[in-house]
Amino acid sequence: MKYRNRRQKRGQMKGSDKQPQRGGARRFTPIGKRPVTGNRWIPGLRSPTGRILPAARAAAAPTLGQIGSLEVRLARSWREIKIAQQLRYHVFYEEMSAVADAQTLATRRDSDSFDNFCDHLLVLDHDIKVKTNALGRKKPQIVGTYRLLRQEVAEMHGGFYTADEFDMQPLLDRKPDLNFMELGRSCVLKPYRNKRTMELLWHGIWAYVLMNKIDAMIGCASLEGTDPNRLALPLSFLHHNFLAPEEWRVRALGERYTEMNRIPKDELDGRAALHALPPLIKGYLRLGAMIGDGAVIDHQFGTVDALIIMPVSELNPRYVNYYGADASRHKA
Template sequence: MTIARAAPSQPARPPAEPAAFLGEIGKLRARLATTGDEIRAAQRLRHAVFSAEFAAPGDEDGIDADGYDALCDHLIVLDTAIAGTDTDRIIGTYRLLPQQNLAGRPFYSDSAFDIGALLERHDGRRFLELGRSCVLPDYRSKRTIELLWQGIWAYCRRNAIDVMFGCASFAGRVPARHAMALAFLHHHARATGDWSVTARAETRVDMDFMPAEAIDLKAAMRALPPLIKGYLRLGATFGEGAVIDHAFASVDVLVVLPVEQISARYVSYYGADADRFAA
């Protein structure tokens, strides 16, 4: 799906809240949403993308929202060449839920995965849940992904985050359609030891669709969604078992990414620019 945008006609305005600024590459800028209108614009973008690609529900106003949005920071990517206000320029978004904002509530992912056990094993570490990631189809480029991660890295530095985690999705409600990709994650990228996480028994779908020796590694990598490939490159591992999200028509896996395990070359790559915005 392509959403039409106005032609570039005016220079970008700097964000009203400099503290929200998290990164910039070319005409694209990453920052936190600072107004209710910007958050609603991000929710509208989420609905447009999710309803087209995952048959996800939304409200009558075309908004994807839930009770966690009020607890989250909303990372937005703006195309500063688009005419209008910044609410018109949002082309990508990521929802960021730091542990200190929970106020006694469980993380969003806890309904499907046993996040509590992970937190107990790492008491004292600061966790950040990543979710609701989406980018308009015309902007799904290496540059946009790099800027999203530059922004997330700057946010982690500002907030002293130790561990990132969250759900990532395969399209559709039939796990067997993703058998090789899920088996690849199970055999070659499963979180183990203190970082292991399991899907809850009542919703769990086993990912062990085939033995490790039957997996065509190149084919499995091609079958992975771009977001999951990106997590793998950073050094992420994945929980035991998947879950079917019937509302979003997706098969979800849990990503676990301790900051200390991020590949050194990516820390160097993203950090060089992100450190400018981490103060």
């Protein structure tokens, strides 16, 4: 799942640490009309723009899992976040077909305003040390990343990015007692695109879900290409076999809605459709993911996006048992 740059134009956004009230429908407060109160800050840890890094990204962020030389944890500094942005640029813009704007080309980093308040999950390889700047010590190489946005943080900063493509509010209104989290910007360096790296990333996500009492995960998953007719087989397969039930269903925004039901179910070649799906989407489906109603064409990133919905209560028990109900399987 990935996020986009379109919200850069919103500029810096203020927030509060007030907890949303449970038991009633919660709507995102428009930017500029939100009360600002104290947040949990770590003194002295600032971004290049002067924005202070939240406590979740402090230097004390614990290791969430380890397999051999690989470690998964949250980013501990803005320098680590910048390296994750460079990794995202390499994957999205150099390997894939994303179209960079002038700022992205100049910095060679995939970044937007959401990076200022999301948590960044990292996989690091301690067997490979690299210099992060000319004068600094060598640090473990960052080889994979995911971006995590908790609902309480999203509500402080104008909402989930997914709301740019899908109408999220009806789902939030139907599930006012649940705590949602958005997944995005998933990418891994090519030599590390293997079971071990993905296992660590998902171990880190599971540990994060437990720590923050997350009830459901959402986010956009992409199929490469912008012609839905060329993607008719996988899109139709997702629609016919994994469409979320009404209580969980989210519809693509009207002006961006792209029909996924392009081939009748009885004409589908299921094996060919599975083969056409990206590995990440197949991984989500194995976990128990459901799909929203309609897809969205993202011309900037050269993809067609489907919405992934994963209630924690509906996760495949094999996944939960494998990583442990307390996320202890790969605990350091």
